[in-house]
Amino acid sequence: QQPVQSPQAVILREGEDAVINCSSSKALYSVHWYRQKHGEAPVFLMILLKGGEQKGHEKISASFNEKKQQSSLYLTASQLSYSGTYFCGTVGSSNTGKLIFGQGTTLQVKP
Amino acid sequence: KAGVTQTPRYLIKTRGQQVTLSCSPISGHRSVSWYQQTPGQGLQFLFEYFSETQRNKGNFPGRFSGRQFSNSRSEMNVSTLELGDSALYLCASSFERQGVNEQYFGPGTRLTVT
Numbered sequence: 001q002q003p004v005q006s007p008q009a010v011i012l013r014e015g016e017d018a019v020i021n022c023s024s025s026k027a028l029y030s031v032h033w034y035r036q037k038h039g040e041a042p043v044f045l046m047i048l049l050k051g052g053e054q055k056g057h058e059k060i061s062a063s064f065n066e067k068k069q070q071s072s073l074y075l076t077a078s079q080l081s082y083s084g085t086y087f088c089g090t091v092g093s094s095n096t097g098k099l100i101f102g103q104g105t106t107l108q109v110k111p
Numbered sequence: 112k113a114g115v116t117q118t119p120r121y122l123i124k125t126r127g128q129q130v131t132l133s134c135s136p137i138s139g140h141r142s143v144s145w146y147q148q149t150p151g152q153g154l155q156f157l158f159e160y161f162s163e164t165q166r167n168k169g170n171f172p173g174r175f176s177g178r179q180f181s182n183s184r185s186e187m188n189v190s191t192l193e194l195g196d197s198a199l200y201l202c203a204s205s206f207e208r209q210g211v212n213e214q215y216f217g218p219g220t221r222l223t224v225t
Contacts, residue, residue, distance in 0.1 A: 032213075041217060098159065
């Protein structure tokens with residue numbers, strides 16, 4: 001039931017792009033993305049609803065393919081401040097509101 | 112608006128004891144969810160409360176319990192602590208917008224069981 005994120009870790013240079021994927025074996029109602037920096041609480045980035053929409057937040061955007069039950073987070077022209085662990089959380093198609101998180105993807109941006 | 116607050120921030124307990132953690136949600140948020148975060152297991156859902164009722168529950172033993180008060184503040188209790196309960200406990204408050212709950216996390220309570 002826990003969504004699977006890939007890759008587990010990625011190292012980038014400033015200005016490079018990255019994609020983080022989130023896959024579920026179950027039909028989804030929504031996908032939620034968070035970023036957590038070391039020693040801090042997860043910070044909400046965005047929510048995507050079923051319907052295949054794409055959303056953007058500064059240089060971070062995401063897509064949701066409802067048929068494939070997959071979501072991808074795109075980080076373009078990465079900045080040092082993007083470093084952290086990214087989590088996707090999924091809500092099942094019955095929309096009980098129960099949010100189940102993936103294991104996280106650690107992103108490190110180097111100068 | 113003030114963010115989600117959790118108290119205490121740090122706690123050290125011994126095996127067999129019990130502990131109560133508190134969470135005050137963002138003003139106007141009626142839902143509070145609790146998560147356990149450990150390096151090995153990641154963010155694990157404990158339970159969610161909405162209007163003083165448990166709405167969702169994760170796969171944790173009955174030693175983990177919670178409640179929500181009329182002002183939406185929530186507490187979680189862990190009885191008969193085990194070493195494996197050492198973790199960061201996060202609560203998140205949320206409001207529903209267009210059928211979706213946006214969750215905002217508090218800073219967490221770091222529990223160490225010795």
